[in-house]
Amino acid sequence: MYSENSTQVALIIGLYLAITFLFAFISGRRNKQGDFMEEYFVGGRQIGPWVLGLTWIATMASGGTFIGVPGLLYSYGWSVFLWIAGFMVVITTGFGILGKRIGQIGRKTGALTFPDLLRDRFESPAIGILSALMIVVLYLAFMVAQYTAGARVLEAVVGLPYHWGVIGFAVSVALYTAYGGFRAVAWTDSFQAVVMLLGVILTAWFAVDLAGGLEKINTALINESKELVSGPGPDNFLPLVTALSFFILMPLSQLGQPALVSRFLTFTDTRALKRAALLTGLYVCLMYPLIMLVGVTSRVLLPEIESPDHALTATVMMALPAALAGFIIAAPVSAIMSSLSSFLLVTAGAVVRDIYQHNVNPDLSGDKAKTLTHVMTFVITLIGVALALNPPEYLQLIVVFAGAGLGATFAWPTILAIFWPRMNRVGCLAGIIGGFGSFVIQYTTMGSSSLLGVHPFVWSFLLSLAFCVAGSWLAPRQSNEVLEIYFGERSRHGGKLRHATYDAVQ
Incomplete structure (x- = not known):
């Protein structure tokens, strides 16, 4: 796959990296103008609609989107479309269910991280x-x-x-995340999201044209194997019940992704949230079908490649001039860097604020907070690098495991925490432990197909709900003083909202 054009491609990728560091430098200077913790973790809650929408997209569209998804389509054909189709409605679940309410609570309580939301709601350091x-x-x-x-x-x-x-990816992302914080992540995410969309549009256009059009692509797939154009795909890859469970998994697991949920702590007002939701919905409905099209087209153009995860990059290097190829290769680079920066920010925040500050040093602030956050960012980076040196065969499988695991662990505790006054700390703990434990047990014993062929996430999602409700009813109701903060008079009238006193995001 390496070619004589690779030097030019590398130079263009280098230019792209330089632009991301410029964003980090500018945002790092902004961080010095206000409270470090609020600026670093939520950008001063001053994120507008374009940046909010694009940073949400860039965080969601990880390396699995541009590397793993085309790799699965290369291997298993059009049946994977049923797996990915759930992404078409993730905006409805993410923005529609959680967005405004998380923003309201964040402003009222001063929450800066995802664990802040749950710990403060249930007055529980353990949570x-x-x-x-x-x-x-x-x-x-x-x-x-x-x-x-x-x-x-x-x-x-x-x-x-x-x-x-x-090592190169790890160091570059750690540097700009540590220096610039959330504002750097959000600004670079916005730039990266634009690169991703333009990149996938150009890749699909050139790849399909080179392959001779959709009809010839399907004919070539059929000639190789009819299983590539019909379900459940080669090797019974995706039976209908499994496909349906993935359609459930994709949108609902987004409700438990701390890196995505924490975005709703940062926007300026409700108008910004609504505009971001519209922008994100249009973006997703355009991007994902094109990525899937590239995956199946690569099977026709390059029937033999070293790894299915090279499907997109191999197609780009084969079909396009070096200058344009370098720009398009920046699309998966963008997806990877944007997701990594968000994960690093959320993980470092979890350690520094939610473990250290809240339990060891409540007075942590200023330069000491900054130093510790930077140190933890690089420590987490080193651990991730050590684990990544022995890579998995199929990238998308580990992406699905981590994403589904987060959804099974946090989705219901988050939803019920912000909408159900009867939810309490016992219910939250039971939901977190039950969702995570049941998911890991299923995944380690049965893999990605659990009882009745359903993905483990579905059962864990339902079990987490059952644990939340049972735990909440078995333990005493939370104090009215705390519930008043989150639900106003709703907390004293059987859950029916009457003149709620919590602040709307204006």
Whole structure:
């Protein structure tokens, strides 16, 4: 895959990286103008609609989107479309269900991180610590997938050895995240999201044209194997019940992603949230079908490649001039870097604020907070790099494991915490532990197909709900003083909202 054009491609990728560091430099200077913790973790709550929408997209669209998804489509054909189709409605679940309410609570309570929301709602340091530990464990798995994806891109297009690619991605992302904080992550995410969309549009256009059009692509797939154009795909990859469970998994698991939920702590007002939701919905409905089209087209153009995860990059290097190829290769690089920076920010925040500050040093602030946050960012980076040096075979499988695990762990505790006054700390702990434990047990014993062929997330999602409700009813109701903060008079009238006193985000 390495070609004579690789030097030019590498130079263009280098230029792209320089632009991201420029954003980090500018935002780092902004961080010096206000309270460090609020600026670093939520950007001073001054994020507008374009940046909010694009940073949400860039965080969601990880290396699995540009490397793992085309790799699965290369291997298993059009049936994977049923797996990915759930992404078409993630905006409805994310922005529609959680967005405004999280923003309201964040402003009223001063929450800066995802564990802040749960710890303060239930007056429980234990919930804060447990949430932070779960975030560290599961986002480390996510980061391994991103380091792997980034290294494979550089290995494929410029011939850089895998382990040096892992280290290069890790160092570059850690530097700009540590220096610029959330504002740097959000600004670079916005730039990266634009690069991603333009990149995938150009890739799909040139790849389909080179393959002779959709009809010829389907004919070639059928000639190779009819299973590539019909369900459940080669090797019974995606039976209908499994496909349906993935459609459930994709939108609902977004409700438990701390890196996405914490975005709703940052926007300026409700108008910004609504505009961001519209922008994000249009973006997703355009991007994901095109990525899937590239995946199946690569099977026709390059029937033999070293790894399915090289499908997109190999197609780009084969079909396009070096200058344009370098720009398009920046699309997966963008997806990887944007997700990594968000995961690092959330994970470092979980350790520094939710474990250390809230339990060891409540007076942490200023330069000491800044130093500790930077140190933890690089410590987490080193752990992720060490784990990524032994990469998984299929990138998307580890992405799904980490994403589904987070959703199973946090979705219901988050939803019920902000909408159900009867929810209490016992219910929250039971939901977190029950969701995570049941998911890990299923995944380790049965893999990605659990009882009745359903993905483990579905059962864990339902079990987490049952644990939340049972735990809440078995333990005493939370004090009215706390409930008044979150629900106003709703907390004293059987859950029916009457003249709620919590502040709307204006």
